[in-house]
Amino acid sequence: MKIKKYFKLITMGAIIISSLTTPVHAIVNTHFADEFKYFNSSKWEKSDGWSNEGMFNCTWRKNNVSFWDNETMQLSIYQDSGNKPYSGGEYRTRDTFGYGLYQVNMKPAKNPGVVSSFFTYTGPTDGTPWDEIDIEFLGKDTTKVQFNYYTNGVGNHEYVYDLGFDASESYHTYAIDWKPNYIAWRVDGKEVYRTYNNIPSHPGKIMLNVWPGINVDSWLGKYDGKTPVTASYNWMAYDPV
Template structure:
């Protein structure tokens, strides 16, 4: 029993060190402080475009880790009227639980900075998605949304009382079988209880500029480079 206790203590200390110093995937969740790029947990979108309202091409070079321990997504222009954007997503799918991000979105008309879960036909599943989105035209607000089997129309705009593009704040959603509750700096701001998604999805973050959706995002003026910053991400399984 003594040997087993010592072994258990050593394992606990080692796991704690991993969680403190670098990203980790455990039985109960994910902790990502963005000290470095962990290719075992994450992948960068590269070399293609989602098309439709996305007016850019995903580039892995537009996803970088900064020297002060942040993950930076960039929106840039490689040539006139050609735009590159950034997206990071988890390799593993996650289900019900608490999803948290500490981030600072980009500010400019016509763009979106996001944190969300997604799965869809490319994964062999229905389209289920839960969103935290910042529309760059007004970063004093945040948009919460979700899709279940491709059915959306659940947008909710929340006044933050501050400009999200000026400092880091913590945004979260708690996804349960019968509800989703969104939080800003630990305070519940919106709850949905109808037609809740059920399929596990990938954790995703992206920055992109839109086209043909001016009524939603405003008209993108071509300004670049633009950056969204992510301090950390945490997922806790329920």
Template sequence: MRSTMRSTTTQPRSTARSRRRLLGLAPALALGLLFGLSATPGLTPPAAAVGGSFTDNFDSHNGGRWNKADGWSNGGMFNAGWRADHVWHSGGVLGLNLNNTPCPGGCSNKPYASGEYRTNELYSYGRYEVRMKAASGSGLVSSFFTYTGPSDGQPWDEIDVEILGKNTWQMQTNYFTNGTGGHEAVINLGFDAAAGYHNYAIEWRNGNIKWFVDGRQVHEENGSRGALPTRPQRIMMNLWPGTGVDGWLGPFNYTGQKTATYDWVRYTQY
């Protein structure tokens, strides 16, 4: 999704599942075609990232670093629009609420509203870490991921940590390069990710991506299943209910507000 902060078009699920991040897709895509932005992945060295190492303990909202999505929807399988007032800070915790508050206008009249938080800057190779507690419930996704796309003047690259609310004892990993995904892996956590805070990390280097849970490596991709992303990306978190993807997420039935919470985020530049 991101730098212009709009998203009204969704990639088909066959290209994979994280497709949430296509803000400003139509105009950005036109620019991409005009300037040839969809270069072959893996053949272009990563552009210089703007952002350097940081730790954010979420004591308060840092507008110089983060942006709250507001007043629009990703469309497609996302059955909620983003509202800035659904992102909150309290007691050193960042929270994302999902409820049935109206989100009219640019939210495409979605029946639910939720929160999304993302960095203003893009970041390249390094270690991305979060301490989070997921929301539970069929049809839900609690996420921590990196993303860039046409709205940043780049092809769609992405690296995912997703907790599916239908089974919060598991984590799903995935990555996209130049819009091509389909690299999912399901990791058995050995604990309930919605019952307490745990540390999740993505270590992204030139040639591999590794995922860690509570300091333990649980998965690695080395490009054997498809070229790895190379382009600087935003750090993002969101909570959303699915629609039309019951086979993946399970059916979503609203039973009251759901919340995903984040204790801290850290990025270490490599």
């Protein structure tokens, strides 16, 4: 049984766009956490039957989100017979969250051409500007993690941090501390990067996903078509400012 411990602070974070039109949901202003023992349909949604298009070479499938041993959620990439050659897994909250501390305990997928992520997102499909804060692991090198954010659709704030360990081999805790005047990212409770420039302000959904890329080999490396490819999530937590 894994020991699940939360590094309490105050923040928010992560990325990605949906092609679904979704209703506006409540903004959560209290502690929110999940140990991923089962699918809690009152709090979460499994993306299913659609694609982000662009660099996402997959269709989201609900069956790619699974729960194991009453303590782990797995998001997986499989081959698919739909409009895309592969399927990916995505898990998202029904409600939205604002400034605060966002934490996740996870192991990303290790394979060239794939991304494992934890992020917050809101955008035109939610009736808001595109704001997003990301923690992303590129499967070509899981000894590093990439941080990024978008404010009203403006991104290009990537920062790559050298972890000093292979994140795919064991669970570690990654966090986004989102305040009105800055975003800070943490690894195992230690702040490793902070930015003050053009900070997002709109509450967003908490999202977790794994997906294969296409036509972005210079960024992700070329996906070799290997399946299944899986990222594992042990727990997440949010604490408001």
